[in-house]
Amino acid sequence: MNKRRDFIKHTGLSGVGLLVSGMMQAYATTTEDLDRIKEQANSTQVQKFNMCGYAAPKLDVVRIGVVGIGNRGYGALERLVKIEGVEIKALCDLRAERTALGKKFVETSGHTPDLYDGKVDSWKKLCERNDLDLVYILTPWEYHTPIAVFSMNHDKHVCVEVPAAKTLEECWQLVETSERTRKHCMMVENCCYDFSELLTLNMAQQGFFGEIVHCEGGYIHNLQELMFSKEHFYQMWELIEAYKRKGNLYPTHGLGPLCQVLNINRGDQMDFLVSVSTSDFILGDLAKEYAKKDEFYKPFVGKNYNGTMNTSTIRTKKGKTIMLQFDVGSPRPYSRNQLISGTKGIGQKYPEPARYATGHEWLSPEEYKALEEKYQPPIIKKIGELAKQVGGHGGMDFIMDWRTIDCLRNGLPLEQNVYDAALWSSVSPLSVWSVANNSNSIKVPDFTGGSYKTNKPVDISMTTGGTTKVKL
Template structure:
């Protein structure tokens, strides 16, 4: 009865956000258990046999002088995105959507004194569709709970909009294929908002790899190690406890993309290399169940969580690529550890490591000295950091990387440039979650990784992180 109630509450909370349609609810009712992803993987195998509709890798959409944006989801991430975008030249904020009018009112205050006068959408569970269906919006920015990401992204592309969607872009393999097929058919960008690809050291090491500093890349490591127990169990944290619910009945790497994205770009995954197979193992849960029990002693609200099947504390997933490289990805949001995304790059000539701080680079068996590090940074700092790095630190957003991501997206759309992250990245990086769940449920047995490019990875060009003669989008400090 508790499981049934929890599923009911999960669906009800999404409907309560005012962002769920019938198709969304159907997706939410799918519960991943054991080898329940097998059907999705079989479907994916069938999809792979088909031909590519249109290759979105390197696709340059027609230039947009103005990028007119509609935002949906104004909880934890959305409000900051609205404010960041208000500083960027060529942006028009046309719509704000959330079922909670108070959230919209808070965001409107950040736009006071600007030229942005968005229309507001908070009237019922399908109001977001009205915003998506408008003819005067070019880009929809999705910052809702995870289960809504794919349904909204697909609807947006079908409505003729480019899509920027928070991580993860999809929860199942079927959803990954939906994103790919829709983007290819509509020729609309679907970018997952993986902000960590735009952090300063990650961009530095990407540029170093592009210029051969590390030699042949052998191995990479990434992670999301972030103690979220207090926040996940906070009744005033995530709306309707949705993120805590995501950690129930699913055991694998539920949030792989922060550590994985930068490593995939450095290894040219989807553009010269491809994931082949993975194996995944989780520890038991030593934290979340006990927290639920402790809280239930004081507050009956948490009683339903005392019998929940929480995911294990630490998940470690290993990936082998077609070209023989290896990737380790870890996920732990319930152990009392310092924050870390690890970010290790290991090559035949050098290596880099970001955590624990300070950031380090090694040649041979020794870390570079301080003056040597400064010389490397001076030589390899990419154009984008030189252009907007200092401004990004002023605007903020996880130290500035969020702003760099948003600025880069707008600059690419305004200049008709290919995006750094395309729909194949969104699908592949998100697919780690259901694939890892299947491996964990089968005693860490290896699982094949679908090729969402359908073989085009062999000829796709690596990401060009230079400004490519563009970079002409100004930052309007002070709005």
């Protein structure tokens, strides 16, 4: 515990005041960094309070401050203004033009937020306000844990974009702070609310697959153009991330839904992980090509970029396995893999449409339609069509936000808690260690302090409460 307190002190979690490019250096994988990952992987923490199943006091109105009005942040504003019982009271971004744009948009729905901008730590003043219930964090990865910890310490619930943390120290900080303050820390893993993933989760809980033995997930997304765009990722932060560490840097989209299917943190737990990466065959060459045409890109030439494909395998305490892949450079169609294999059946989402089987052949489209009708989760029946109208990755973003607000307004537990945020995010630094150590295995920490053995599975109905209206 003393090492964690020292980390908080030395990294300045009480106030981050560095530019993105400066902060990146703290995460370079030196020998010391790798030793720290191994140490933290074997760390344990006595649970102060179990946040799994915790229901915070009801909030008639959820007063929100949004930090980060970039690509994802502006999208969140578009969704939040459609939800009853939400008051957007504050917006923050380093760039004044972004907060002004956000304010102009939400004012059309009757919200009058105060603005915080111009400094890298402007978010602190937002979090210190005493009239906010929830801080929604949509910044570059570096700031996720610092802002989340600061917010919870100032009596705010937190929704934080993926990944919630970059290091194991940060994962433990999130857990300790959430338990101590009894404030929700939800990593907004939107893929858990995708129509297909929710259907598959319900099928799993109803026994369609039998005993689930093996799952596969991933994030395979051709981001070549976006990573080298001067406008998309502010200050080129994602391209910078790509040469600071080698491993699975973005595990949660593929992993989150699989963990819910396997009841990870709720009956089973990850045991150990192994990870292997290819060399980089794409990003380094692209940097050279861009630099030939524009000197702006010269600092990105010669960097030791993350491998093109990372493959990680996780074994659970109950002997199940999960295979995860990460590739944002290859010219491939988008895929999260999403394969569920059990003793009675199998489901596979990609290539779309999703398919299911209970034998040698995939079920026919007619049989799939019958399955969909039989196993359609109640939340999809209730909010699915409205979500499609609002949008956000086909509607799953809106289902996620609507359900979160409805839980807060009705005093209900959230489907994703701080243990999920910490565990799913921890796969990234664990994979970094394994890749750097010839793909040796590394223990996965139990962030629940052993409570996973009795924690209840995710309630797939997700309609308890259900009183919050949608404003189209």
